Amino acid sequence: xxxxxxxxxxxxxxxxxxxxxxxxxxxxxxxxxxxxxxxxxxxxxxxxxxxxxxxxxxxxxxxxxxxxxxxxxxxxxxxxxxxxxxxxxxxxxxxxxxxxxxxxxxxxxxxxxxxxxxxxxxxxxxxxxxxxxxxxxxxxxxxxxxxxxxxxxxxxxxxxxxxxxxxxxxxxxxxxxxxxxxxxxxxxxxxxxxxxxxxxxxxxxxxxxxxxxxxxx
Ligand SMILES: *[C@@H]1O[C@H](CO)[C@@H](O)[C@H](O)[C@H]1NC(C)=O
Ligand SMILES: *[C@@H]1O[C@H](CO)[C@@H](O)[C@H](O)[C@H]1NC(C)=O
Ligand SMILES: *[C@@H]1O[C@H](CO)[C@@H](O)[C@H](O)[C@H]1NC(C)=O
Ligand SMILES: *[C@@H]1O[C@H](CO)[C@@H](O)[C@H](O)[C@H]1NC(C)=O
Ligand SMILES: *[C@@H]1O[C@H](CO)[C@@H](O)[C@H](O)[C@H]1NC(C)=O
Numbered sequence: 118x119x120x121x122x123x124x125x126x127x128x129x130x131x132x133x134x135x136x137x138x139x140x141x142x143x144x145x146x147x148x149x150x151x152x153x154x155x156x157x158x159x160x161x162x163x164x165x166x167x168x169x170x171x172x173x174x175x176x177x178x179x180x181x182x183x184x185x186x187x188x189x190x191x192x193x194x195x196x197x198x199x200x201x202x203x204x205x206x207x208x209x210x211x212x213x214x215x216x217x218x219x220x221x222x223x224x225x226x227x228x229x230x231x232x233x234x235x236x237x238x239x240x241x242x243x244x245x246x247x248x249x250x251x252x253x254x255x256x257x258x259x260x261x262x263x264x265x266x267x268x269x270x271x272x273x274x275x276x277x278x279x280x281x282x283x284x285x286x287x288x289x290x291x292x293x294x295x296x297x298x299x300x301x302x303x304x305x306x307x308x309x310x311x312x313x314x315x316x317x318x319x320x321x322x323x324x325x326x327x328x329x330x331x332x333x334x
Contacts, residue, residue, distance in 0.1 A: 143238060145267065146288030147180050150190070150239035153217035154209035157233055161209050162190050162202025170197035173223040180238050189240040194230035197222040209237065241289025248282040248293060248330040253319035255312040256327040262294060262311050263304035263327070270299050277301065277321045282330055291332035298322045 143149065154161065166188065171178070174197045183191035183201035190202040196219040217236050221229035230236050254262035267290065271280050278293075281301035285293040290303035298321060307329075319328040 144180050146241050147238050151209050151237040153212045153214045154235055155212050156235040162200050163204040163206050166201035168198050174199050175221045175223040175227050178223055192235040192237045194235040196229050243286045247333045249333050251329040251331050253314040254327050254329055257325050261308045263302055264306050264308045266302040266304045269301050271301050294327040294329045295321050296327045297324045
């Protein structure tokens with residue numbers, strides 16, 4: 118009986134206070150910069166958007182909130198706070214992830230920082246740059262043009278290339294390609310053995326031939 122009570126107490130205590138730090142699923146184009154770091158009243162994020170508390174806070178919802186407002190840093194703290202910033206004021210002091218043990222207001226199975234403890238995420242967006250045409254590449258299921266492409270469907274092939282390079286810039290991938298009137302692909306590079314085709318075979322609408330652009334810093 119005594120052991121059972123101890124066990125039940127442990128379960129309750131764990132459920133209430135002991136949220137395990139779990140690397141959360143974070144939206145495309147962002148990454149964890151500091152799993153758990155020290156924050157203070159002067160704020161570690163540059164141009165910190167403030168300590169507003171949200172009832173739907175999670176790492177993902179905070180990142181989406183900051184991303185929509187064009188910030189490149191996001192941090193969750195003290196359960197409901199979502200901080201957005203343009204950079205870091207200084208190199209954060211890392212804290213053990215067990216310090217980031219407060220549950221998120223938007224999902225009690227995720228951790229959202231602690232008292233003066235912040236989980237910091239960073240956008241991988243590329244700085245605005247030029248995109249240079251790389252020509253046309255075969256793109257079939259067996260012979261893909263891109264290595265591990267991320268696909269997104271865009272509304273029409275009206276300014277498809279422009280929209281697609283913008284999207285790839287935003288998610289931090291330096292290769293961009295379009296085909297089939299609406300298929301925009303982003304990648305970190307060409308697939309091994311990618312097959313170049315003569316210029317003019319591609320247009321934005323043709324299938325299985327990818328019109329490729331590469332980011333230039
Ligand atoms: C974010 O940047 C995009 C692209 O530059 C722009 O269209 C949009 O209006 C900006 N949003 C905000 C909230 O500033
Ligand atoms: C939770 O984190 C705080 C610091 O944010 C720390 O003092 C405390 O020991 C942690 N609690 C547990 C159960 O790890
Ligand atoms: C809360 O987060 C957990 C862990 O990532 C996930 O499995 C679960 O689906 C989330 N719950 C809600 C309501 O989003
Ligand atoms: C899409 O591209 C095809 C081939 O280049 C063209 O015929 C068509 O008019 C384009 N559609 C739009 C909406 O731009
Ligand atoms: C082209 O796009 C359409 C949808 O817009 C899709 O149904 C079709 O499978 C695509 N074709 C190829 C070869 O990817």
